[in-house]
Amino acid sequence: MGSFDFMLPYYGDVGQMQDAVRSVLAQTDRDFRLVVIDDGGEPEVPGWFEGLGDPRVRYLRNERNLGITKNFQKCVELSEADHVVIMGCDDLLRPHYLETVRAILGAHPGIGMVQPGVEVIDGSGRVARGLTDAAKRWMFAPRVKGRALMAGEELAASVLRGNWLYFPSITWRGPALRRVNFRDGYSVLLDLALVVDLLEAGERMVIDGTTTVFQYRRHADSESSVQAVSGTRFTESERYFSAVAERMEARGWPRAARAARLRYGSRLHALRMLPGALGRGHRAGVRTLARHAFAAGRASGRG
Known part of the structure; x- marks a missing residue:
């Protein structure tokens, strides 16, 4: 075939x-x-x-x-x-x-x-x-x-x-x-x-x-895991989810747009990474993770 x-x-x-x-x-x-x-x-x-x-x-x-x-x-x-x-x-x-x-x-x-x-x-x-x-x-x-x-x-x-x-x-x-x-x-x-x-x-x-x-x-030293503790993957996530939410809205897919704005899975991942970043004293990572985990909800009013 x-x-x-x-x-x-x-x-x-x-x-x-x-x-x-x-x-x-x-x-x-x-x-x-x-x-x-x-x-x-x-x-x-x-x-x-x-x-x-x-x-x-x-x-x-x-x-x-x-x-x-x-x-x-x-x-x-x-x-x-x-x-x-x-x-x-x-x-x-x-x-x-x-x-x-x-x-x-x-x-x-x-x-x-x-x-x-x-x-x-x-x-x-x-x-x-x-x-x-x-x-x-x-x-x-x-x-x-x-x-x-x-x-x-x-x-x-x-x-x-x-x-x-x-x-x-x-x-x-x-x-x-x-x-x-x-x-x-x-x-x-x-x-x-x-x-x-x-x-x-x-x-x-x-x-x-x-x-x-x-x-x-799945192992802790993967590229995505390293970026998660530093918070850099969530900077990328915020950029992607913001852009795709607008795209979904324009396409007429409101449920997909709302899911992108809420991004529950990505926020949960950020919460899970917070203790590790705190334990390593990674201040920039902690700030990025906390913003991603807690601020995303304010974008949920649309859709």
Whole structure:
């Protein structure tokens, strides 16, 4: 059923990247291409890929460091397939990921996005059950039994209220992804911005609650976590949510506009980060986090 690309933007831990690659190569459905775009400089990595000797694997190293957004954009530009996954370089696929997603695509021809079943693991690969993911599951994610189709304002309002998606696990319809791509200017919310842009373009999503096929790694020293403690990710959040609220209002999606102004999930995250910033004596971070957590409510009168 069409071609399939796994795109892997890489920077960071060599061992976890190698595990991610092995999990792709272990798929029961072997009809795919894996493209790794290396934004780092570890000397042993090119030789390791050469040693794989697998014609399905293409390895590229950037001549200079592009950073998160530009490297993700490059992944989209270099993708060619009907369907694309942009997985994290420390995440893992279950062996039946591709087999499961192909079945969903067969049942929903033309679908723009598939959010498959995900479990969260920590830095050591153990199943993790932290507050962030509990909030995603119980406060923001729709209650899905089996599989559900969502689109338009309904899904936009849902993810703007609290982003419960696991971006690296999502399968994207390739032509739509390449037409929209990631927005410039975002490093933490680039995934949410992409989903909302695709919804505005008329794409739909299937949420699968039947089978766990992806392991999403969450650990404290991730880029988003570091930015969260310093408060810088919330400066980006305020800029994005303010702009998207106006866009949703102009589109005639008042529930989505209100969700963007209230941004409950982002405010809850800021509250959760406050003790850490206080403990580290990060005064600027504390001010940014407190403003984001408590001042956003004043914008809720509209919509």
